[in-house]
Amino acid sequence: MTDPTSRLDRRLKPILDLLHRHELVDGLVRQQDQPRKGLVEGLVHRQHLAQLGNALGKLHAADIAHLLERLLPDDRMLVWSQVSDADGGDVLWDVNDTVAEALIARTDPQRLVAMCRRMDPDDLVYVAELLPADVRSRVYASIEQEDRDWVDASKRYPEDSVGHLMTPEMLAVAETATVKETLKTIRRLGDLPDQMDRVFVTDARGRLVGSFALTKLFLHPLRTPVAQFMDRDPASFYADAPAARTALAFERYDLISAPVLDAKDKLIGRLTVDHVMDFVREEAEEDALLREGLRGDEDLFAPALFSARRRWLWLFVNLLTAFVASRVIGVFEGTIEQLVALATLMPIVASIGGNTGNQTVALFIRGLALDQIKKDNVGYLVRKEIGIAAFNGLIWGCVMGAVAWLLYGNPRLGMVMAIATLLNLVVAAIAGVTVPLVMNKLGRDPALGSSVMLTFVTDSMGFFIFLGLAAAVLV
Amino acid sequence: MTDPTSRLDRRLKPILDLLHRHELVDGLVRQQDQPRKGLVEGLVHRQHLAQLGNALGKLHAADIAHLLERLLPDDRMLVWSQVSDADGGDVLWDVNDTVAEALIARTDPQRLVAMCRRMDPDDLVYVAELLPADVRSRVYASIEQEDRDWVDASKRYPEDSVGHLMTPEMLAVAETATVKETLKTIRRLGDLPDQMDRVFVTDARGRLVGSFALTKLFLHPLRTPVAQFMDRDPASFYADAPAARTALAFERYDLISAPVLDAKDKLIGRLTVDHVMDFVREEAEEDALLREGLRGDEDLFAPALFSARRRWLWLFVNLLTAFVASRVIGVFEGTIEQLVALATLMPIVASIGGNTGNQTVALFIRGLALDQIKKDNVGYLVRKEIGIAAFNGLIWGCVMGAVAWLLYGNPRLGMVMAIATLLNLVVAAIAGVTVPLVMNKLGRDPALGSSVMLTFVTDSMGFFIFLGLAAAVLV
Numbered sequence: 001m002t003d004p005t006s007r008l009d010r011r012l013k014p015i016l017d018l019l020h021r022h023e024l025v026d027g028l029v030r031q032q033d034q035p036r037k038g039l040v041e042g043l044v045h046r047q048h049l050a051q052l053g054n055a056l057g058k059l060h061a062a063d064i065a066h067l068l069e070r071l072l073p074d075d076r077m078l079v080w081s082q083v084s085d086a087d088g089g090d091v092l093w094d095v096n097d098t099v100a101e102a103l104i105a106r107t108d109p110q111r112l113v114a115m116c117r118r119m120d121p122d123d124l125v126y127v128a129e130l131l132p133a134d135v136r137s138r139v140y141a142s143i144e145q146e147d148r149d150w151v152d153a154s155k156r157y158p159e160d161s162v163g164h165l166m167t168p169e170m171l172a173v174a175e176t177a178t179v180k181e182t183l184k185t186i187r188r189l190g191d192l193p194d195q196m197d198r199v200f201v202t203d204a205r206g207r208l209v210g211s212f213a214l215t216k217l218f219l220h221p222l223r224t225p226v227a228q229f230m231d232r233d234p235a236s237f238y239a240d241a242p243a244a245r246t247a248l249a250f251e252r253y254d255l256i257s258a259p260v261l262d263a264k265d266k267l268i269g270r271l272t273v274d275h276v277m278d279f280v281r282e283e284a285e286e287d288a289l290l291r292e293g294l295r296g297d298e299d300l301f302a303p304a305l306f307s308a309r310r311r312w313l314w315l316f317v318n319l320l321t322a323f324v325a326s327r328v329i330g331v332f333e334g335t336i337e338q339l340v341a342l343a344t345l346m347p348i349v350a351s352i353g354g355n356t357g358n359q360t361v362a363l364f365i366r367g368l369a370l371d372q373i374k375k376d377n378v379g380y381l382v383r384k385e386i387g388i389a390a391f392n393g394l395i396w397g398c399v400m401g402a403v404a405w406l407l408y409g410n411p412r413l414g415m416v417m418a419i420a421t422l423l424n425l426v427v428a429a430i431a432g433v434t435v436p437l438v439m440n441k442l443g444r445d446p447a448l449g450s451s452v453m454l455t456f457v458t459d460s461m462g463f464f465i466f467l468g469l470a471a472a473v474l475v
Numbered sequence: 476m477t478d479p480t481s482r483l484d485r486r487l488k489p490i491l492d493l494l495h496r497h498e499l500v501d502g503l504v505r506q507q508d509q510p511r512k513g514l515v516e517g518l519v520h521r522q523h524l525a526q527l528g529n530a531l532g533k534l535h536a537a538d539i540a541h542l543l544e545r546l547l548p549d550d551r552m553l554v555w556s557q558v559s560d561a562d563g564g565d566v567l568w569d570v571n572d573t574v575a576e577a578l579i580a581r582t583d584p585q586r587l588v589a590m591c592r593r594m595d596p597d598d599l600v601y602v603a604e605l606l607p608a609d610v611r612s613r614v615y616a617s618i619e620q621e622d623r624d625w626v627d628a629s630k631r632y633p634e635d636s637v638g639h640l641m642t643p644e645m646l647a648v649a650e651t652a653t654v655k656e657t658l659k660t661i662r663r664l665g666d667l668p669d670q671m672d673r674v675f676v677t678d679a680r681g682r683l684v685g686s687f688a689l690t691k692l693f694l695h696p697l698r699t700p701v702a703q704f705m706d707r708d709p710a711s712f713y714a715d716a717p718a719a720r721t722a723l724a725f726e727r728y729d730l731i732s733a734p735v736l737d738a739k740d741k742l743i744g745r746l747t748v749d750h751v752m753d754f755v756r757e758e759a760e761e762d763a764l765l766r767e768g769l770r771g772d773e774d775l776f777a778p779a780l781f782s783a784r785r786r787w788l789w790l791f792v793n794l795l796t797a798f799v800a801s802r803v804i805g806v807f808e809g810t811i812e813q814l815v816a817l818a819t820l821m822p823i824v825a826s827i828g829g830n831t832g833n834q835t836v837a838l839f840i841r842g843l844a845l846d847q848i849k850k851d852n853v854g855y856l857v858r859k860e861i862g863i864a865a866f867n868g869l870i871w872g873c874v875m876g877a878v879a880w881l882l883y884g885n886p887r888l889g890m891v892m893a894i895a896t897l898l899n900l901v902v903a904a905i906a907g908v909t910v911p912l913v914m915n916k917l918g919r920d921p922a923l924g925s926s927v928m929l930t931f932v933t934d935s936m937g938f939f940i941f942l943g944l945a946a947a948v949l950v
Contacts, residue, residue, distance in 0.1 A: 016851065062727040070847040072855050183693060192690040194729055197672060214690065215667040218658060251756060252537040254669055254749035256731060274729035277752055281726060284759035285841055292837040293830070300842050300856060308863040311834060315827070315871055322826040323878070329819040336811070336818050343811050343818035344804040347825070347934070351797040352790070355768075359786060362767040366760055367775050372545040376491065380547055381775060388783040396790055403798070407805075459822070 008063055015055045015067065018048055019075050053082040061087045065094030068103070072301055077106060088115030092130070093123045098299035100130050113138045121147040122167040122269075125154050153268070162246055163239030165279060166260040166269035169193045172200040173226060175209050180222040195272035197256040201230050207265045208236055236261055237271055243279050248371065250276045287447045293317070317452065325350075325459040332467035338475045341408045342467060345417055348400065350462030353424035356392070357454045360385050360432025365446050368436060382433050389429035393422035416473055420466035424458060427465070431457040483538055490530045490542065493523055494550050528557040536562045540569030543578070547776055552581060563590030567605070568598045573774035575605050588613045596622040597642040597744075600629050628743070629714075637721055638714030640754060641735040641744035644668045647675040648701060650684050655697040670747035672731040676705050683711055683734050683742045711736055712746060718754055723846070725751045762922045768792070792927065800825075800934040807942035813950045816883045817942060820892055823875065825937030828899035831867070832929045835860050835907025840921050843911060857908050864904035868897035891948055895941035899933060902940070906932040 056064055056079065064083060068076050068091065080103050083091055092100050092115065104112065112131065116124060116139040124143070128136050128151065140148055150168050157163025171192070173182050182199060186192065199217075201210040210230035220229060236259045237246055249255065250273055260269040289298055293314030298307070329336075329346070336342050364381075367373040373381065401418025405411050435453050436446035531539055531554065539558060543551050543566065555578050558566055567575050567590065579587065587606065591599060591614040599618070603611050603626070615623055625643050632638025646667070648657050657674060661667065674692075676685040685705035695704060711734045712721055724730065725748055735744040764773055768789030773782070804811075804821070811817050839856075842848040848856065876893030880886050910928050911921035 060728065066727070066846070069845070070849065070852060072852055186690070186693045190694065192688070192693075194672075194688075195731060196690065197669075197731070213667070213669075215661070215671065218661045218667075218692070219665070251749075251752055252541070253535065256670065256672070256748070273731070273748055273752070274726075277726055277748070277755070280752070280756060281759075284756075285844075288762070288841060289837050292834045294834055294837060298838060300838060300847060301852070301859075304859045304862045304866070307859070308866050311831070311863070311867065314834070315831065315867060318830040319823070319827060319871065319875065322823040325826075326819050326823050329822070333815045333819060337815045340808045340812045340815075340818075341805075343815075343821075344801050344808060346818075347804070347822060347938075348794070348797040348801050350822070351800075351934075352794055355793040356786070356790065359767045359769055359789070362764050362769060363773060363775060366763060369760075370544070371541070372775060374545065377545060377547060377776070384776075384779045384782070387779045388786070391779070391783050392786065392790060396794065400794065459826075463822075 008066075011055075011059060011063070012067060015052065015079070018052050018055070019071075019078070049082060052079065053084070056082055056087070057084060061090035062094050064091045068095055069099055069299075070301075073102075073303065076103075076301070080107070085111065085114040086118060088112075089119035089127065090123065092116075092127045093119070096299065097130065098302060100127070102299070102302070104130055104132070109135045109138070113142065117142045120167070120169075121150040122154070122169075125151050125164070157239050160243050161239065162237045162241045162243055162260055162271055163269075165243050165246075165275045166239065166271050167275070168269055169196075170200060170257075170259070170267075170270035171196060171198075171214075172202050172267060175201050175203055175227050175230075177201075177226050178222065179217055179220050179224050179226065182217060182226060183222070186217075195257050195274055198234075198258075199226070200234075200259045200267055200270075201226055202267050206267060208234075208259050208261055208267045210234060211259060234259065238263065239268060243276070244283070246271060247276050247280045247283075251280075287445075290445075290448050291451055293452075321452065321456040321459070325456065325463060328460050328463045329467065332463075332471060335467055335471040335475055339413070339470065341404075341410075341413060342470050345404055345413075346463055346466050349417070349420045349424050349466045350459045352396070352400075352421060353428040353458030353462045354455045356389065356425055357428030357432040357458050358451055360389075360429055361436055361446075361450050361454050364433060364436040365450065368440050368446055373437075378437070385429045385433050386426060389425040390422070393425035397421035397425075410474075412474055413470075416466065416469045420462070420469055423465050424462045427461045428454070428458045431461075483541075486530075486534060486538070487542060490527065490554070493527050493530070494546075494553065524557060527554065528559070531557055531562070532559060536565035537569050539566045543570055544574055544774075545776075548577075548778065551578075551776070555582070560586065560589040561593060563587075564594035564602065565598065567591075567602045568594070571774065572605065573777060575602070577774070577777070579605055579607070584610045584613070588617065592617045595642070595644070596625040597629070597644075600626050600639070632714050635718050636714065637712045637716045637718055637735055637746060638744075640718050640721075640750045641714065641746050642750070643744055644671075645675060645732075645734070645742075645745040646671060646673075646689075647677050647742060650676050650678055650702050652676075652701050653697065654692055654695050654699050654701065657692060657701060658697070661692075670732050670749055673709075673733075674701070675709075675734045675742055675745075676701055677742050681742060682740045683709075683736055685709060686734060709734065713738065714743060718751070719758070721746065722751050722755045722758075726755075762920075765920075765923050766926055768927075796927065796931040796934070800931065800938060803935050803938045804942065807938075807946060810942055810946040810950055814888070814945065816879075816885075816888060817945050820879055820888075821938055821941050824892070824895045824899050824941045825934045827871070827875075827896060828903040828933035828937045829930045831864060831900055832903030832907040832933050833926055835864075835904055836911055836921075836925045836929050839908060839911040840925065843915050843921055848912075853912070860904045860908050861901060864900040865897070868900035872896035872900075887949055888945075891941065891944045895937070895944055898940050899937045902936045903929070903933045 059067070064087060068079060071079060088111070092103065095103070109132070112135045116127060116131065119127065121143070124139070124147075128139065131139065140151065154163055154166065171186065171189070173185060196214065198211045198213055200208060201212070203209050210227070210232045211234040212226060212230040216229050235249060235253060235255060239260050239262055250258075255273060257270050257272045259267050260271050262268050293311070298310070364373065367381070397418040400421050401414040404417040405414030431454050435450045439446040439450055534542070539562060543554060546554060563586070567578065570578070584607070587610045591602060591606065591610075594602065596618070599614070599622075603614065606614065615626065629638050629641065646661065646664070648660060671689065673686045673688055675683060676687070678684050685702070685707045686709040687701060687705040691704050710724060710728060710730060714735050714737055725733070730748060732745050732747045734742050735746050737743045768786070773785070839848065842856070872893040875896050876889040879892040880889030906929050910925045914921040914925055
């Protein structure tokens with residue numbers, strides 16, 4: 001009867017204590033190195049492992065996943081070795097992809113099959129993509145025909161589509177059914193799954209014709225036909241629609257679950273708020289990492305060499321853009337030689353452009369994500385951002401110009417500084433507006449790469465404007 | 476029977492068409508300027524307004540909010556003028572704070588009171604904070620005693636706490652109740668609110684003793700006591716707990732609703748997944764803006780001057796850090812004068828440090844948010860990040876050193892470039908680890924400001940290391 005996450009901390013403590021007794025980890029390492037180690041030591045080790053398995057058995061699969069994600073590689077494998085086959089599949093579903101891949105790579109195929117064959121088919125679809133081909137086909141061979149059909153069907157929908165997120169578990173009755181018949185159907189099913197707040201109603205061809213809240217069954221007499229009180233225009237989604245749009249609808253209309261239809265309006269599955277919420281959170285977290293050129297499912301505890309290589313492409317892209325910006329400076333080396341203060345002041349012009357441009361980028365990315373930027377208002381927004389940039393450029397350009405004048409006692413240097421600041425802020429606003437809009441137009445996620453492109457433009461143009469003006473006016 | 480968000484686009488079209496007929500907006504403007512305008516014109520205008528009000532009446536409050544957020548200021552006020560009193564309160568709750576403030580500032584107090592007195596008390600708590608004091612007290616005076624007590628109680632909890640997000644609408648029965656008595660209670664309430672998936676069970680003193688899924692009522696005979704099948708250890712939250720932790724629990728255990736308790740374990744409210752989901756999404760969006768120094772609820776369509784001033788503090792902070800970094804260069808002006816290539820190459824060293832440091836910052840912010848970074852593993856992570864930086868610094872430092880050597884035919888310049896790159900990457904890793912951890916330790920959100928601090932360190936240190944080395948070795 002307390003906050004389940006703080007309760008979790010208490011429950012994890014004995015497990016972490018077990019792990020911190022050196023014998024345990026040492027035991028495992030030594031077991032591999034010296035196969036014939038002392039009998040007593042082996043017994044102690046085995047006893048600790050049993051305690052660990054016991055403690056894990058009492059945890060929710062999502063909690064085991066959380067524990068695995070925050071353990072160092074050795075401890076992680078040790079804990080994973082004690083996870084039961086019954087929990088294993090759900091744990092693989094819950095951990096992030098990189099951790100799941102690492103676990104799968106070091107798990108016996110036999111054990112993987114035993115774990116995955118017990119999973120709900122909608123979760124299996126997701127985990128199956130990470131399994132080696134032979135394990136995957138052995139799992140498929142071992143599940144029921146009905147589940148296999150489901151897996152085949154949902155694999156046909158693209159990743160990040162509704163079809164990929166939906167579940168086969170739903171409650172559907174014919175449009176001719178009464179309250180009594182619906183209650184019978186429910187009792188036949190026994191315990192209903194979570195997030196089951198609505199009953200879907202279909203016609204003779206399996207097409208969705210309505211839905212009603214489960215609670216309606218409490219309020220109407222047994223012989224009332226459900227068609228009498230059902231909602232004839234319920235929110236529903238096509239399986240091939242992008243999941244991101246669904247998230248907006250779930251949030252805006254406070255949905256718990258909604259029917260999923262194929263292209264012929266046939267009811268084929270159900271989308272639930274927990275899957276949608278997972279999707280929203282994962283997307284938001286991934287975006288924060290992707291913006292910095294990291295993979296969205298980056299594993300904090302992956303081996304250093306592995307992580308280092310993953311970051312090379314980004315390092316390379318950044319070096320390249322920095323190198324190009326630096327070549328712009330190179331063109332003006334003669335000017336800098338004559339007035340070395342330019343070298344000191346130029347990073348300020350570039351930096352302030354990058355910072356304000358990234359504000360514009362962030363605003364436009366959010367506006368696009370919330371569907372607020374449309375043809376009828378984009379012109380106003382562009383004019384507004386450029387207006388703000390010009391206004392702020394005027395004020396802060398004068399401030400920085402005055403500072404430069406005072407520092408170097410050169411009024412013309414101050415003027416160059418002021419004009420360059422103003423111009424680079426306007427360039428930053430134009431680039432900050434253009435880059436996300438173009439990315440969006442090209443069907444790419446503007447959150448990825450917009451910031452690099454923007455900084456590249458504001459750096460190069462900042463150096464060019466400042467040094468070019470100086471070359472024309474000062475030397 | 477289609478995706479509700481695409482359906483919305485169709486429903487908004489006639490409204491936008493109405494707005495785009497110039498008479499309408501002109502009409503409003505002229506009405507203010509020339510009070511006694513032609514009778515016919517006035518009639519046409521009034522007819523259009525009636526059409527607008529009609530169209531708005533068919534929309535969900537959340538859709539009206541979405542429409543208002545994406546309209547330019549004039550159109551926004553026109554649409555808002557036609558929103559009914561019944562919808563008005565919910566619309567104010569749904570729009571973001573900046574837009575709500577703008578609407579409230581230009582709305583007749585009488586109308587505000589009429590709108591707000593109809594709101595659910597949990598939503599009212601939120602909107603009331605934005606109302607002028609006199610309107611607020613008139614609203615409070617006009618609502619029922621029971622609701623006023625609720626508002627008073629929940630105001631006592633800090634913002635971003637569970638108490639602030641909870642709703643009074645819940646279904647609670649005594650621990651002695653049977654299925655039949657529970658059904659009676661439900662029928663007395665009539666239609667149940669959404670997100671009502673569980674019934675809470677309390678003892679004679681109002682303390683929570685259990686809860687059960689509503690669907691259990693279908694599966695047990697009428698005279699079964701609920702105590703027989705209720706869950707005796709349900710997930711629950713204290714009202715003063717931070718909402719962010721709850722979001723983690725809702726997501727991890729797929730909750731729809733959960734009981735909220737006061738410090739004495741008394742059941743005082745209910746937390747629902749839609750409020751938690753709103754909270755998660757708003758936080759994620761706000762973070763993206765706050766990272767760039769914008770207010771989280773920045774209104775895209777606010778007047779330009781207003782937006783410009785809002786960005787001043789950030790501009791000032793950034794100018795200050797850029798200025799300090801520039802003074803570091805100033806110290807080495809003599810060195811640069813002797814070898815102007817240094818001015819060309821120095822931004823590369825600073826920029827690569829900033830980029831890789833921000834990767835580390837992003838990883839640590841996520842790790843902290845997901846509760847994955849703890850005392851027992853932080854040492855490993857710090858060593859790992861520094862190791863990656865050293866390794867990548869060695870490789871890419873050599874590459875950049877070779878490029879500098881080739882460009883300027885100066886092997887010692889190449890060496891300085893290589894060593895400076897390596898050292899600045901290590902500095903970036905150390906700062907990237909330290910800044911978020913210290914911010915977190917100080918109880919501040921590491922997402923805010925970490926990136927500015929980091930870039931400040933990598934710029935200043937990058938210039939210092941590179942130019943300092945050059946001064947020692949080259950000239």
